[in-house]
Amino acid sequence: MQLPRMKMLSLISLVLSLHVSGQQLTKYVDPFIGTGGHGHTYPGATVPFGMVQLSPDNGTQGWDWCSGYHYTDSMIAGFSHTHLSGTGIGDWCDISVMPALDLVNDTITLYREKFSHANEKASPGYYEVQLDNKIKAAFTTTERCGLHQYSFPAGIKPVIRFNLGFAINWDSPMETFIEQVNDSTIVGYRFSKGWAQTQRVYFAARVSKPIAKLFLADGKKALEGKSAKGKMIKGQLQFDDLAGKTLLMKVALSSVSTGKALIALKEISGWNFGTVQKAAENQWEKELQKIAVKSSDETAKKIFYSAFYHTAVAPVLFSDADGTYQNAKGEIKKMPSGQRYTVFSLWDTFRALNPLFTLTQPARLPGLINTMLEFYKENGLLPIWDLSSWETNTMTGYHAIPVVADAILKNTKGIDVQLAYTAMKKSAMQNIRGTDLYRQYGYVPQNKYGSSVTVTVEYAYDDWCIAQVAKKLGNMNDYALFMKRANSWRNLFDPLTGFIRAKDSDGNWVTPFDPYLSEHDEHKAMYTEGNAWQHSFFVPHDVKGLATAHGSNARLVQKLDSLFTISSEIKGENRSPDVSGLIGQYAHGNEPSHHIAYMYSFVGSAWKTQELVRTIIDSMYHASPDGYAGNEDCGQMSAWAVWSMSGLYPANPASGQYVFGCPRFDEVKYRLAGNKTFTIKSTNAGKANPYIQAVRLNGQPYTKTYLDHATLIKGGMLEFIMGSTPNKNFGAAPASWPASVNQ
Numbered sequence: 001m002q003l004p005r006m007k008m009l010s011l012i013s014l015v016l017s018l019h020v021s022g023q024q025l026t027k028y029v030d031p032f033i034g035t036g037g038h039g040h041t042y043p044g045a046t047v048p049f050g051m052v053q054l055s056p057d058n059g060t061q062g063w064d065w066c067s068g069y070h071y072t073d074s075m076i077a078g079f080s081h082t083h084l085s086g087t088g089i090g091d092w093c094d095i096s097v098m099p100a101l102d103l104v105n106d107t108i109t110l111y112r113e114k115f116s117h118a119n120e121k122a123s124p125g126y127y128e129v130q131l132d133n134k135i136k137a138a139f140t141t142t143e144r145c146g147l148h149q150y151s152f153p154a155g156i157k158p159v160i161r162f163n164l165g166f167a168i169n170w171d172s173p174m175e176t177f178i179e180q181v182n183d184s185t186i187v188g189y190r191f192s193k194g195w196a197q198t199q200r201v202y203f204a205a206r207v208s209k210p211i212a213k214l215f216l217a218d219g220k221k222a223l224e225g226k227s228a229k230g231k232m233i234k235g236q237l238q239f240d241d242l243a244g245k246t247l248l249m250k251v252a253l254s255s256v257s258t259g260k261a262l263i264a265l266k267e268i269s270g271w272n273f274g275t276v277q278k279a280a281e282n283q284w285e286k287e288l289q290k291i292a293v294k295s296s297d298e299t300a301k302k303i304f305y306s307a308f309y310h311t312a313v314a315p316v317l318f319s320d321a322d323g324t325y326q327n328a329k330g331e332i333k334k335m336p337s338g339q340r341y342t343v344f345s346l347w348d349t350f351r352a353l354n355p356l357f358t359l360t361q362p363a364r365l366p367g368l369i370n371t372m373l374e375f376y377k378e379n380g381l382l383p384i385w386d387l388s389s390w391e392t393n394t395m396t397g398y399h400a401i402p403v404v405a406d407a408i409l410k411n412t413k414g415i416d417v418q419l420a421y422t423a424m425k426k427s428a429m430q431n432i433r434g435t436d437l438y439r440q441y442g443y444v445p446q447n448k449y450g451s452s453v454t455v456t457v458e459y460a461y462d463d464w465c466i467a468q469v470a471k472k473l474g475n476m477n478d479y480a481l482f483m484k485r486a487n488s489w490r491n492l493f494d495p496l497t498g499f500i501r502a503k504d505s506d507g508n509w510v511t512p513f514d515p516y517l518s519e520h521d522e523h524k525a526m527y528t529e530g531n532a533w534q535h536s537f538f539v540p541h542d543v544k545g546l547a548t549a550h551g552s553n554a555r556l557v558q559k560l561d562s563l564f565t566i567s568s569e570i571k572g573e574n575r576s577p578d579v580s581g582l583i584g585q586y587a588h589g590n591e592p593s594h595h596i597a598y599m600y601s602f603v604g605s606a607w608k609t610q611e612l613v614r615t616i617i618d619s620m621y622h623a624s625p626d627g628y629a630g631n632e633d634c635g636q637m638s639a640w641a642v643w644s645m646s647g648l649y650p651a652n653p654a655s656g657q658y659v660f661g662c663p664r665f666d667e668v669k670y671r672l673a674g675n676k677t678f679t680i681k682s683t684n685a686g687k688a689n690p691y692i693q694a695v696r697l698n699g700q701p702y703t704k705t706y707l708d709h710a711t712l713i714k715g716g717m718l719e720f721i722m723g724s725t726p727n728k729n730f731g732a733a734p735a736s737w738p739a740s741v742n743q
Contacts, residue, residue: 004207008247012626015284015581016200016297017574019340019547024285025285025288025289025292025305026123026124026281026285026288026301026305027123027286028175028301028305028306028310028476029123029124029284029288029302029305029306030079030122030290030299030302030306031043031044031122031123031124031127031306031309031624032071032122032625033303033306033310033622033623033624033625033627033628034086034306034625034627034628034632034637035067035069035070035625036070036071036072036138036241036624036625036626036627037625037626037627037628037629038063038064038098038577038580038589038630038631039086039230039459039625039626039627039628039630039631039632039637040064040066040067040084040085040086040087040088040300040631040632041067041085041086041310041628041692042055042067042068042069042083042084043055043056043069043087043122044056044069044079044083044122044127044139045122045125045126045127045139045140045141045146045280046125046141046313047125047141047142047143047280047284048283048284048287048312048313049143049312049313049314049315049316049317049341049364050141050142050143050144050316050317051082051131051143051144051253051316051317051318052081052082052141052142052144052145052146052251052252052253053081053083053085053141053142053313053316054079054080054081054127054139054140054146054148054251055067055068055069055079055080055083055098055127055139056068056069056076056078056079056122056127056129056510056684057069057076057077057078057080057093057166057168058061058070058075058076058077058112058559059074059075059076059077059110059112059166060073060075060077061090061098061168061169061476062090062169062736063088063090063169063577065168065169066086066087066088066089066090066091066168066169066358066631067083067084067085067086067087067090068080068092068093068168071117071162071625071626074114074115074116075112075113075114075115075164076098076112076113076114076129076131077096077098077110077112077163077740078097078098078138078161078163078166079096079097079098079137079148080092080093080094080095080096080097080166081094081095081097081201081251081253082094082095082201082253083692084296084314084343084634085310085313085314086310086378086628086631086632086633086634086637086690087171087345087631087633087634088505088578088633089169089195089394090168090169090170090171090632091169091170091171091194091195091196091199091387091736092171092199093166093167093168094190094192094199094253095162095164095169095190095201095251095253096162096163096164096166097148097160097161097162097163097202097249097517098113098160098161098163098728099131099135099150099151099152099158099159099160100158100159100161100236101133101135101138101153101156101158101159101259102156102157102159103159103215103236103238104159104236105232107217107218107219107220107221107222107234108219108220108415109544110163110166111161111323113131113132113133113135114132114412115129115130115131115132116132118475119131120288121357123281124280124281124284124285124288124291124309124522125140125141125277125281125283125284126138126139126140126280126281126344127139127140134153134307135150135151135152135153136150136151137149137150137544138150138273140273140276140280141276141280141696142267142268142276142279142280143267143321144249144252144253144254144264144317144320145251145252145253145264145267145268146250146251146252146265147248147249147250147267147268147273147276147277148249148250148710149246149247149248149273150246150247150248150249151244151246151247152242152244152247153244153431154241154242154243154244154284156241157212157238157239157240157241158238158239158242158245158247158729159236159237159239160207160236160237160239160249160646161235161237162178162186162205162215162234162235162236162237162518163186163234163235164178164190164232164233164234164235164362165219165231165232165233165234166178167192167194169194169644170194170195171192171193171194171195171199172193172194172230173190173191173192173231173232174191174192174193174232174434175191175229175231176188176189176190176191176192176229176231176232176233177188177189177227177228177229177233178216178228178233178235179226179227179258180211180214180226180227183210183211184206184207184208184209184210184211185205185206185207185262185472186204186205186211186235186237187202187203187205187213187258187261187262188202188203188233188235189201189202189258190203190256191461194552195387195392195394196327196328196387196388196390196392197390198328198329198330198388198390199387199388199390200255200326200388201253201255201672202253202254202255202256202257202258202260202261203251203252203253203254203258203261204252204258204261204262204264204265205249205250205251205252206249206250206265207237207239207247207248207249208243208247208248208249208273208639209239209240210239211237211239212238212239212240212361213238214226214234214235214236214237214238214507215236215238216228216233216234217233217234217235217236217498218230218231218232218233218234219231219232219234219499219680220222228580230647236379240333242355242374243588245685246273247291248271248273250265250268252264252265252267254320255318255319255320255325255326255388255389256320256324256325256326256332257326260324263320263321263444264320264321267321267404270480271325276624282314283468285361287309287312288308288309289303289667289671290670290671290735291308291360291642291646291669291670291671292667292668292669292671293645293663293665293667293668293669294665294666294667294668295665295666295667295668295685297664297665298647299543299623300472300571300664301624302623302625303608303621303622303641303645304641304645304664304665306380306623306638307621307637307638307639307641307642308638308642309638310635310637310638311353311356311360311635311638311639311642312360312361312635313634313635314343314345314635315342315343315344315368315371315634316341316342316343317337317339317341317391318340318342318371318388318389318420319334319335319339322334322336323335323337323339325340325389327378327389328388328389328390328391329378331378333374333378335374336370337369337370338366338367338370338414339367339371340371340374340389341367341368341371342371342386342387342389343387343634344371344372344383344385344386344400345385345633345634345635345636346383346384346385346395346397346399346400347384347385347394347395347399347405347591348591348633348634348636349633349634349635349639349656350396350400350402350403350653351591351594351636351639351640351650352594352596352636352639352640352643352649352650353634353635353636353638353639353655354402354403354653355406355650355653355654356408356639356642356643357448358406358407358410358412358709359670359672359712359713360670361550362412362672362673363673365407365412366407366412366413366414366415368664369403369407369412369415369420370414370415371386371449372386372400372403372404372423373415373416373419373420373423375389375391376423376427379391380426381398381403381423381426381427381430382398382400382404382423382426382427383400384397384398384399384400384426384433388683389433389569391705392650393433394445396404396433396454396455396458396528397429397454397455397458397459397462397592398428398430398433398435398459399458399462400427401424401427401462401466401467402461402462402465402653402654403463403571404420404423404424405424405466405468405469405654406465406587406653406656407653408420408421408469408472408591409468409472409654409656410656410709419470420469421473421475423472424465424466424469425466425478427704428459428462428463428466428482428485433455434448434449434452434455437449438455438456438459438488439485439656440669441491441505442491443456443488443491443492443503444456444459445503445504445505446502446503446504446510447504447510448505450521450523450524450525450526451490451522451523451525451526451527451528452502452503453500453501453502453532453533453535454525454526454527454528454530454538454592455525455528456488456489456491456492457488457489457492457500457538457539458538459485459488459537460485460486460487460488460489460539460541461486461539461540461541463483463485463486463488463536464482464483464486464541464542464654464741465541465654466478466482467479467481467482467483467486467664468631468654470482472526476546483741485690486541486741487542487741489538489539489542489544490545490549490666491503491718492718493546493549493551493552493569494509495549497513498536498550498555499513499515499532499533499536500532500535500536500557501513501526501532501536502526510526511533514531514532514571515531515532515533515536515585516531516532516533516567516569516570516571516585516723517531517532517571517572517712518530518531518570518571518572518574518575518576518579519572519575519576520575520576520577521574521575521631524574525576528592529576529578529579529590530576530578530579530587530590530592531570531579531585532585533563533566533585533586534579534585534587534590534593535562535592537560537595537596537599538592538595540595540651540652540653540655541652541655541740541741542740542741543556543602543603543738543740544602544737544740544741545601545740545741547602547603553603556599556603557603557604557608560596560600560608561608562583562584563584563596564583564584564585564586564612565584566584566585566643567584567585568582568583568584568585570582576590578590578630580629581620581629581631583612583615583616583619584673585712587630588616588620588630589620589628589629589630589631590630590631591633591636593715594636595649595651595652597609597612597613597616597661598613598649598651598659598661599651600612601651601659601660601705601731601737601738602651602659602737602738602740603708603737604731604732604733604734604737605728605731606660606692606705606730606732606736607691607692607726607727607730607731608647608729609659609660609661609662609705610660610661610690610691610692610726611662611690611691611726613644613649613661613662613690614662614664614687614690616644617641617644617645617662618687621641621655643658643661644661644662644664645663645664645665645668646663646664646665646668646670646680647661647662647663647664647668647680647682647718647720648660648661648680648707649661651738652738652739655737655738655739656708656709656710657706657707657708657709657738658704658706658707658708658712659705659706659738660692660695660707660720661721662690662691662692663680663682663685663720663722664685664686665682666681666682667679667680667681667682668680670712672712672713672715673713675713676713676714676715678712678713678715678716678717678718679716679717679718680719680720681717681718681719681720682719682720682721682722682723683719683720683721683722684722684723685720685722686722688724689722689723690722690724690725691722691723691724691725691726692720692721692722692723692727692730692731693721693722693727693728693730694721694727694730695718695719695720695721695730696717696718696719696721697711697716697717697718697719698716698717699717703730703733703735703736704735704736705706705730705731705736705737705738706737706738
């Protein structure tokens, strides 16, 4: 028997990938990790960075349903085609589809069906569930097209419902449209307003059996004809009795037009569900093979590869295959080269996910950076939180800057460096988001702008990043200017309390002051999603300077010790729910804490970094639906695990230095660009041995507590010898410490 060409290529790809590591890695991925607790992930089918995320929605509103689905729920309202992974705000869930046994005459009430997790499965690129009404649904995807497979009980006239009025949390439909093109194809669109004030999703759907009848409604009454436009259009596709045979449906998306969505349907040729599923699985296998780990701990591998999987679901494609897209202004544009992306959760991802991309996504990284530069050309500023190409202005800082800076400093090809540098400076010189106040006072006064402390320290770090690019380009006047601004955190450091805290515009400390107090209202808060304990350590570019401000390295170590050992009580009547995953006041469930355990290595106590990183890995990551300590945040929570379980972490995300932590595996092999590999081997890497005794790089003794990016990408071997007791001499000498401004 001769296999179809697509299936043959998929099998060849799988065989080649398995040859690399000797094992199939997709089997270690559990897409349900993060769907419980406050992880806010979705379990459905997608391919790496794909435009389509085809996943179930419970139809429940609330914070823990930001992805549309939460593991504690027992109802399904539909399967929609766009989802956000791990965010703290609920949106998208566009083009909701639900199979039914018969027509639903009530066009107002949300139709939902019960299900059991015992009848639910998910793996990379695949999701299936059998509803309690005996309808079985399975899904897989390509980049822009989802493939549905439905099995209905015999003896009925099955129905597939399109509910374009379906919405969660912040989202609300503004205009929707459905039109029947022929006996097997419908097209339409959903324009909505929510977190992003302008969202446009066009779709085309084609079924494998003729549509017997299309029933349309506007959410209030039935409508006649082959097309309908309104705020909440619903369409029911009824079919003749399928006699137990499966019904397949392709649904393709576009940001441009229904015509472009029709073209995207061609990503799936024919109706072989297994072929498309295998191709999606192979895409994921190829992604996962970029890091191969060796360990007898199967649970740890499940945690690791599920995390690695989550690092490749966002950002997502926004443009058609030819690079065409429609931005939030309604302008139809085409990328000069490559693709346009969206879903940039930069306040989260600049810390670990984007630095990881410089190793795992070298071919895709220029497209991500160029998307930010196109956003700049369209809007005049680099993005803060780009959703559907709309600037949501969510969170603090201007954190496209460290992402762009890191790419430039690592010599990433395919980027207009001068354009990028101009864009970075423009964002730093804007007069919104408190930047004018920051420049005027040298800090942001609390009585003039909320979350002032977090805004100040994050701008200071971003300015340090600009300074490094200025230096690389030889612009020494800019270097001096932005290095001065990078010291702005000092203006809010209080030596009496040892905290970075708020001042007013007269230079007075804001009182009363309680370092345990959390206020979630961004206008009233001094700290974004946290308190003084969590935010007083955000000086990743100047840890040595922070130590000097405290009085000595030993005093900073003492302050760090206190962070991890004091009471975990969070005070305040409106505490931020994001402050979670607590060890003392360290909050691993939110991003501002993610670098803190690594700070010990900057001041001569590397063994404490090793001890705490192992504790965090073991206590904050689990192979279960509630396996994340907080919002997964578009890959950041997972990226921390991928780095840290490997034994490295970019504590200063744009420094190009990866600080040693506590490796979790016997061996971790990074497959790099140019067919190079970098292997991290660990002797005695068991749970009882969290401490580094000695390090070798390419067979030679190595005394630094970090590794340069330039060294890593050359390929080679890093060896950790681990033990059960601290080697306090390793990393004690200043020459071994990661770089700091004052070092």
